Amino acid sequence: MNFDRKDLSKEQLLDIYRKLLWxxxxxxxxxxxxxxxxxxxxxxxxxxEAIAVGATMALDKDEWIMPLHRxxxxxxxxxxxxxxxxxQWQGSRDGYSKGRERSFHFGxxxxxxxxMISHLGPQLAIADGVAxxxxxxxxxxxxxxxxxxxxxxxxxxxxxxxxxAVWDLPVIFLIxxxxxxxxxxxxxxxxxxxxVDRAKGYGMEGVQVDGNNILQMYDTIRGVxxxxxxxxxxxxxxxxxxxxxxxxxxxGTKYVPPHLFExxxxxxxxxxxxxxxxxxxxxxxxxxxxxxQEFRDKIERELVKGFEAPPMPVDEEEEVNDVYxxxxxxxxxxxxxxxxxxxxxxxxxxxxxxxxxxxxxxxxPNLVVMGQDIAEYGGAFKITExxxxxxxxxxxxxxxxxxxxxxxxxxxxxxEGHKAVMEMQxxxxxxxxxxQIVNNLAKIHYRWGQNADVxxxxxxxxxxxxxxxxSQSNEAWFVHTPGLxxxxxxxxxxxxxxxxxxxxxxxxxxxFEHKALYRSVSGQVPDEIYExxxxxxxxxxSGDEISIITYGSGVHWAEDYxxxxxxxxxxxxxxxxxxxxxxxxxRDAVRRTGRVLLLHEDTLTGGIGGEIAAxxxxxxxxxxxxxxxxxxxxxxxxxFNIELEKGFMAKSRLGESIEKLLNY
Numbered sequence: 001m002n003f004d005r006k007d008l009s010k011e012q013l014l015d016i017y018r019k020l021l022w023x024x025x026x027x028x029x030x031x032x033x034x035x036x037x038x039x040x041x042x043x044x045x046x047x048x049e050a051i052a053v054g055a056t057m058a059l060d061k062d063e064w065i066m067p068l069h070r071x072x073x074x075x076x077x078x079x080x081x082x083x084x085x086x087x088q089w090q091g092s093r094d095g096y097s098k099g100r101e102r103s104f105h106f107g108x109x110x111x112x113x114x115x116m117i118s119h120l121g122p123q124l125a126i127a128d129g130v131a132x133x134x135x136x137x138x139x140x141x142x143x144x145x146x147x148x149x150x151x152x153x154x155x156x157x158x159x160x161x162x163x164x165a166v167w168d169l170p171v172i173f174l175i176x177x178x179x180x181x182x183x184x185x186x187x188x189x190x191x192x193x194x195x196v197d198r199a200k201g202y203g204m205e206g207v208q209v210d211g212n213n214i215l216q217m218y219d220t221i222r223g224v225x226x227x228x229x230x231x232x233x234x235x236x237x238x239x240x241x242x243x244x245x246x247x248x249x250x251x252g253t254k255y256v257p258p259h260l261f262e263x264x265x266x267x268x269x270x271x272x273x274x275x276x277x278x279x280x281x282x283x284x285x286x287x288x289x290x291x292x293q294e295f296r297d298k299i300e301r302e303l304v305k306g307f308e309a310p311p312m313p314v315d316e317e318e319e320v321n322d323v324y325x326x327x328x329x330x331x332x333x334x335x336x337x338x339x340x341x342x343x344x345x346x347x348x349x350x351x352x353x354x355x356x357x358x359x360x361x362x363x364x365p366n367l368v369v370m371g372q373d374i375a376e377y378g379g380a381f382k383i384t385e386x387x388x389x390x391x392x393x394x395x396x397x398x399x400x401x402x403x404x405x406x407x408x409x410x411x412x413x414x415x416e417g418h419k420a421v422m423e424m425q426x427x428x429x430x431x432x433x434x435x436q437i438v439n440n441l442a443k444i445h446y447r448w449g450q451n452a453d454v455x456x457x458x459x460x461x462x463x464x465x466x467x468x469x470x471s472q473s474n475e476a477w478f479v480h481t482p483g484l485x486x487x488x489x490x491x492x493x494x495x496x497x498x499x500x501x502x503x504x505x506x507x508x509x510x511x512f513e514h515k516a517l518y519r520s521v522s523g524q525v526p527d528e529i530y531e532x533x534x535x536x537x538x539x540x541x542s543g544d545e546i547s548i549i550t551y552g553s554g555v556h557w558a559e560d561y562x563x564x565x566x567x568x569x570x571x572x573x574x575x576x577x578x579x580x581x582x583x584x585x586x587r588d589a590v591r592r593t594g595r596v597l598l599l600h601e602d603t604l605t606g607g608i609g610g611e612i613a614a615x616x617x618x619x620x621x622x623x624x625x626x627x628x629x630x631x632x633x634x635x636x637x638x639x640f641n642i643e644l645e646k647g648f649m650a651k652s653r654l655g656e657s658i659e660k661l662l663n664y
Contacts, residue, residue, distance in 0.1 A: 001212065001267065001272045001276075002213075003213065003215045003216075003272075003273070003276045004215060004216075004219070005215060005280070006215075006219060008215070010282050013277060013280075013282050014277075014282060016054075016057065016214060016215070016218065016273075017273060017274065017277055017283065017291075019053050019057060019076070019077050020049055020050060020053050020073070020214050020269065020270055020273060021270055021274075021291065021292070022076050023045070023049050023052070023053065023072040023073040023076045023077075024046065024049055024270050025292070025295045025296065025299060026072065026076065026082065026299060027042075027044060027045065027046050027072060028046075029299050029303070030042050030089075031044065031245075031249070038307075039089055040091075041102065041103060041248060041249070042103070042248060042249050043069035043070055043103060043247070043248045044070065044243075044244070044245035044246070044248075044249065045070035045072050045073065046244045046245055047178075047212070047241065047242055047243065047244035047264060047268060047269065048070055048176060048178060048211065048212075048241045048242075048243065049072075049073045049214075049269055049270065050211060050212050050214040050217050050241075050269035050273075051071075051073075051174070051176055051211045051217055051239045051241060052067065052070075052071040052072065052073030052074045052077070052146075053073035053074075053076075053077050053217075054215075054216075054217025054218040054220075054221060055074070055144060055146075055172075055174060055218075056077035057077055057218055058217075058218050058221035058222040058225060059142065059144060059221070059225060060141065061078065061111075061112065062112055062141070063112060063142055063144070064113070064114055064127070064130045064143045064144070064412075064416075065078075065112065065113055065114070065144050065145075065146075066113075066114045066116065066123040066126055066127050066144070066145040066146060067104065067113060067114075067116065067146050068104070068116050068120065068123070068147070068148065068151075069103070069104055069116070069248075070176070070178075070243070071104065071146055072104070074113060074146075075104070075113065078111040078112070078113060079111075080096075080108070080111060081302070082298070082299065082302035082303075083302040083303075083305035083306040084096065084306070085306070086302065086303060086305075086306025087306050088101075088103075088106060089102075089103055090306065090307070090309060091312070092306075092309035092312070093309065093310070093312055093313065094309050094310075096108050096448060097115075097447055097448045098322070099312055100446060100448075101115065101448065104116065105117065105118070105447070106447065106448045107447075107450060109415070109450055114126055114127075114130075114415060114450075115444070115447060115448050115450075117439050117440055117443075119156075119435055119439060120147065120148070120150075120151040120154065121147065121151050121154035121155070121156025121157050121160075122156050122408050122435060122436050122439070122440050123145050123146070123147075123408075124145045124147060124156055124160035124173060124405075125156060125159060125160040125163065125404065125405040125406075125407070125408025125409050125411075125412065126145070126408050126409070126411050126412040126415065126440070127143040127144065127145035127160070127164075127171045127172075127173070127412060128143075128163050128164050128167070128169055128171055128405065128409040128412055129408065129409035129410060129411055129412015129413040129414070129415070129416075129420070130143035130171075130412040130415055130416055131143045131164065131169040131170050131171035131234075131412070132167065132368070132409060132412065132413060133412070133415075133416035133417070134170060134416070135167075135168075135169060135170060135232060136368070136394055136395075136418070140229045141170070141229070142170045142171060142172055142225050142228045142229060143170075143172070143412070144171070144173075144221075145172070145173055145174065146174050146176060147173065147174070147176070148175070148177070148178065148181060149175060149176070149177040149178070149179070149181065149186055149189055149190070150181025150182075150184065150189055151181075152175060152189075152190065152195055152198070153189060153190065155404065155432075156404055156405065156408070158402075159400075159402035159404055159405035160173070160405050160408065161198075161204070161234070161236065162400055162402060162405070163399070163400060163402060163405045163406070163409060164202075164204070164234035165202045165203040165204050165233075165234055166400055167397070168232050168233055168234075169232075169233075169234055170228040170229055170232055170233070170234070171228065171234045171235075172221065172224055172225065172228060172234070172235050172237065173235070173236045173237070174221075174237045174239060175195050175196070175236070175237065175238045175239065176211065176239055176241060177195060177211070177238055177240050177241065178211075178241045178242055178243040179242055179243060179256075179260070180243055180247070180255075180256065182247040182251065183247070183255040194208055195238045196208045196236055196237070196238035198236065199235075199236040202234075202236070204233060204234045204235060204236055205227070205233070205235055205236070206235065206236035206237065207220065207235075207236075207237055207238075208238045208239075208240065209237060209238070209239050209240070210239075210240060211239030211240050211241035211269075212240075212242075212267045212268070212269040212272070213269070213272075214269055215273075217239065220237065221237070224237060242260065242264035242267070244261065244265075274288060319446075322445070322446055322449075323445065323446045323482045323483050324445060324483065324485075325445045325451035325506040325507050326506075327504075327505045327506055327507060329504065329531050329533075330363075330500075330501075330503075330504030330531070331363070331500055331501075331504060331529045331530055331531045332528075332529070332531065333530070333531045333532075333533055334497060334530040334531070334532065335532060335533070335536070335538070336493065336538060339493055339524070339526055342527070342528070343526065343527045343528070344524040344525055344526045344527060345524070346522055346523065346524055346525070347492050347496075347522065347523070347524075347525045348492065348518065348519055348521065349491070349492045349495055349513075349514075349517045349519070349520075349521045349522070350381060350382075350383060350518035350519055351492070352492035352493065352495045352496040352523075352525045353383055353457075353495050353496065353499055353513060354383045354384075354385075355496055355525070356495065356496035356497070356499040356500045356503075356529075357369070357383065357384070357421065357503075358387070358390070359500065359529040360421075360499070360500055360503040360504075360529075361390075361391050361395070363529060364419050364503065366417065366419055367395070367418070367419040367420070367421065367503065368394075368395050368397065368413060368418060368419070368420050368421075369387070369395065369396050369397070369420075369423070370397045370399050370406050370409070370410065370420065370421070370422050370423070371384075371397075371398075371406070371422055371423030371424070371425060371457075372398070372399055372400075372401060372425045373398060374387070374396060374397075374398060374399075375387075375388045375393055375396050375397065375398040376388055376398075379423055379425075380425050380426070380459070381459060381515070381518060383423070383457075384396060384423070403424065403429055403430065403432045403433035404432055404433045404435065404436050406422050406433070407422060407433040407436035407440075407441065407454070407456065408436050408440065410422050410441075410452075410454040410456075411440055411444070411452050411454060413453075413454075414450075414451065414452050414453040414454055418453070419453045419454075419455075419503060420453065420454050420455070421454075421455045421456075421457060421503060422454065422455070422456050422457065423459075424456055424457060424458050424459070425459070426459055426460075426469075426470050427458035427460035427461075427472065427474055427512065428469050428470055428471070428472045428474070430456070430458065430474065433456075434477075437456065437478070437484070437508070437510070438478070438481045438484075440452075441454055441483070441508035442481045442482065442483030442484045442508060443482075444483075445483060445507070446482070451506040451507060452507065452508040453505075453507075453508075454508045455499075455502045455503055455508075455511055456508070456509070456510050456511065457499075457511050457513060458475075458510055458511060458512045458513065459513050459515050460472070460473060460474070460512045460513065460514055460515065460552075461473055461514040461515055461516055461517075461552065461553060461601055462516070462638045462645055462648070463515075463516040463553065463645070463649065464516055465640060465641075465645060466515075466638075466640075467638065467639070467640035468637040468639070468640070471638035471645075472637075472638060473552075473600070473601045473602035473603070473633070474602075475488060475510070475512055475578055475602065476602055476607050476608050478510055478579070479578050479579045479608055479611070481579075483508065484507075484508055484509070484510060485502070485508065485509040485534055485535075485577070485579055485580070486509075486510050486512070486577065486578040486579040487499075487501075487502055487509055487510070487511050487534060487576065487577050487578070488512040488514075488551045488552050488575070488577070488578055489513075489552075489576055490514075490517070490521075490551060490552050490553070490554075490555035490556065490574050490576070491523050491555075491574075492521065492522060492523040492524075492525045493523055493524065493525045493526065493532070494532050494538070494576055495513065496525050496526075496530075496532075497526075497530050497531050498511070498531075498532045498577075499511055500530065501532055501533065501534050502534065504531060505534060509534070512552065514553050517552075517553060521556065532576070534577050535577045535581075535582060536576070536577065536582050536585070537573055537574060537575050537576055537581075537582035537585035537586070538574045538576055539571070539572070539574075539585070539588075539589075540559065540572040540573065540574050541558075541559065541562060541570060541571060541572040542571055542592070543562075543568075543570040543571035543572075543593060544569045544571070544592060544593055545568055545569040545571075545593055545595065546568065546569075546570055546571065546593050546595045546597060546658060546661060546662060547571040547572075547573060547589040547590065547592060547593040547595065547596045547597070548570060548571070548572050548573070548597050548599050548658075549573045549575065549586060549589055549596060549597070549598050549599070549612065550572070550574065550575070550598070550599040550600060551574055551575040551576060551578065551600065552600070552601060553601050554599040554600050554601060554650070555572065555574045557599065557650075557651045557654055558570070558572045558599060558654070559572065561654055561655065561658065568658070568662070569593075571593050573585060573586070573589045581612070581615075583615065586612060586615070586616065586620075587619065587620055590616055590620040590624065591620070594623055594624055594625035594626070595624075595625055595626045595661050595662065595664070596613075596616060596624070596628045596629070596661075597629050597630075597631055597657055597658060597661055598628065598630045598631070598632075599630075599631045599632075599650060599654065599657075600631075600633075600650065601632075601649065601650055601651075602633060603632060603634065603635050603636070604630060604632035604633065604634070604635055605635050607630070607632050609630040609632055610630065613628040613630060616628050625664075626661055626664035627664065629657060629660065629661050630657075631650050631653055631654055631657035632650045633648050633649055633650045634647070634648045636648060
């Protein structure tokens, strides 16, 4: 192994040696503790330390890194205390995630480390968002994301690199090619000769390096960082190394040919660098032994503190409260009773959303909106038409067709204190960004206290003859996911106020906008910026015979039916927010009439109506005069033919459902 010290001083070389040796010695101790049953699981990076340590040393300490399982050297080089790391690995409350995350699945904003999720690939897009924040602020900084050679097969790898290239983002993508994805060798992972060859296909530069050579790693990352900042471009690095242990210790290494271990043992990054420093006269055997003894003593001291953690308290209230970041209104809070005296203008539903978004862009200079065709074209529904002229293309960004990467980039912006609104062109397309939403956005605050200041706009619903892939009601998919907020307005005034509230909220919000309401519904909307509170339902109409609990288009179906049947005293509750639900308002609606119909456009099975019906049966049974009933759409995909779609829709069975409930 050839080392080139270039302009590094003796003191710098010794510092690199100490930082390289420290994670190795920690790992060696952890493997002993694992065999003793004192820790539960370990993903070993032995043999790969030079990559994590070299990369981290080459960056500024306030530049974000997105590490993976085998990157202990990132955490130690960022000077995370070993005793607290041990507490993290033990699942202690005093670790970095209050016992909620395992091993290296955690992050820490103070150290600019973004916690991984098990799906690996989504971390790359977060680096895009961080780099975008630096670019918008004209800062001379980069972000760096790790991936393994196996992870390069994931769609998220392609999407993240493509977005970084198209947007000219200063981000470094670092592939640790250690030969195996768990047990699958590279020969079964890809067919290109070298993974770095893919760089050209994305329109970026790339280089392959010896991942076991700490000086080459450090020098390469340092040079690439300078390149990314100077040219405002991304860069792909493939670091060749080898995994000397199993994917995790329980999986073993029987699938690896024995001769490879002998070969790579000769390329050990710690041993080779140590021998080089001794040969150069930078390190003596005496000093080496002193450093190793110093580290052994420190490890033992830190372990004592790490294992001193008190028993884990189990507090349901604290756990539930930590799912969301604390939020407070960012604008005047109005509800319908407070809107009557406000200066207002009659707006269509779509124009109210547009006005809410426009006023939020003015209020928050750090707000970025992203989506397919939203810039000059103005979006599929023209909500952002004219925004480019007012706010510029830096803040109103057309995206490639890669929903997962854009959701991830929105999260990356949030790491750096920006707000982001992503337009999902149709709510149906959210499936290809599903993982980012339910596993990254939703869980990040609970896992390690990082908020996700992201709104995903979701044009949704049927009734316009658009067929199975442009008409779905998929809100119930997300109501099951703690950490998300799900908003679904039915009136122009609520649409504006709830969108502003969603943007002001530091938590991830899915904002459902019914496409059929865009240009068919109008109403008075206050002119100035205001919020409608998230999590609070609205009583649309008071009655004492039957309560219809609904949201979205269902509100208008219920109002139309009530207007056509004045002989029936119908109480209508518009939920407006589906997560969290306003259980107080639901209880009050049950008490007012004793008969409850749950109405929604979503299909019957698994719809939110079932959840609310179960809650009413459990908590409001004494006030019921009849079974809770549901009126929902057929359990089929949404058909294209207009007559079939009318039959599919819950609206076609509303009258029948009301009569059945009244006659019970």
